[in-house]
Amino acid sequence: MDKMEIIELEQEKPKPEFNFKTARTSGRMIFETNNLVIGYTSPLSKPIEFRLERNQKIAITGANGLGKTTLIKSLLGIIKPISGFVTKGEFLEVGYFEQEIKDANHNTCIEEVWQDFPSLDQRDIRTMLAKCGLTTKHIESKVMVLSGGEQAKVRLCKLMNKPTNVLILDEPTNHLDIYAKDELKRALKEYKGTVLLICHEPEFYEDFVDHIIDCKQWSNKI
Numbered sequence: 001m002d003k004m005e006i007i008e009l010e011q012e013k014p015k016p017e018f019n020f021k022t023a024r025t026s027g028r029m030i031f032e033t034n035n036l037v038i039g040y041t042s043p044l045s046k047p048i049e050f051r052l053e054r055n056q057k058i059a060i061t062g063a064n065g066l067g068k069t070t071l072i073k074s075l076l077g078i079i080k081p082i083s084g085f086v087t088k089g090e091f092l093e094v095g096y097f098e099q100e101i102k103d104a105n106h107n108t109c110i111e112e113v114w115q116d117f118p119s120l121d122q123r124d125i126r127t128m129l130a131k132c133g134l135t136t137k138h139i140e141s142k143v144m145v146l147s148g149g150e151q152a153k154v155r156l157c158k159l160m161n162k163p164t165n166v167l168i169l170d171e172p173t174n175h176l177d178i179y180a181k182d183e184l185k186r187a188l189k190e191y192k193g194t195v196l197l198i199c200h201e202p203e204f205y206e207d208f209v210d211h212i213i214d215c216k217q218w219s220n221k222i
Ligand SMILES: Nc1ncnc2c1ncn2[C@@H]1O[C@H](COP(=O)(O)OP(=O)(O)OP(=O)(O)O)[C@@H](O)[C@H]1O
Pocket: 040, 041, 044, 062, 063, 064, 065, 066, 067, 068, 069, 070, 071, 099
């Protein structure tokens, strides 16, 4: 009887296995900024000189609302700078994990992942999702009914199966349970590309990053 209960519990909580696929090597410079001032209508920052090089792993930290997400979106060209420039390197294959996805997603998890990998068959998609720690019930559910942690696993599933050489991760650990967090940490340590990570948890990143940038050094809000 004891044994049966253990088996059942393990089935309910499958352990995730994260492995990020890598693309061809990028150029040496990934992002470089010159006098970059970020913001929407008014400047959020002083001029920022930031350079990210191939294979560096950098964490960006700092209090809420200082402009970490805005910096990342400015580097990616999603938001126009108030002034100054961003230069992007060559042959970048960027994987971007957004902090928040606000729109309700009516796709099932299978549909959500399949649309990014249309040449695979449904069994492959199910296997990919199961490897990310999702149960059959989750996999067949609509993304919008899943918990924050389960939705993060669906997004990580899409991200890690696409070959990349740069990962830009905006608070990826926010909703993850301890098993998923440890596994993500292991996978990022092992990743053979460049990582730019926003995170509020030093115990998550301090083992594998080369630099930590506190955005209070350029924020206008301090
Ligand atoms: N689309 C927008 N239009 C105008 N202002 C915005 C917009 N998005 C964010 N802001 C403002 O810009 C500032 C910086 O926001 P940002 O999301 O970059 O902060 P953050 O450092 O990522 O914070 P957190 O740790 O909470 O994620 C905040 O004051 C925020 O209210």
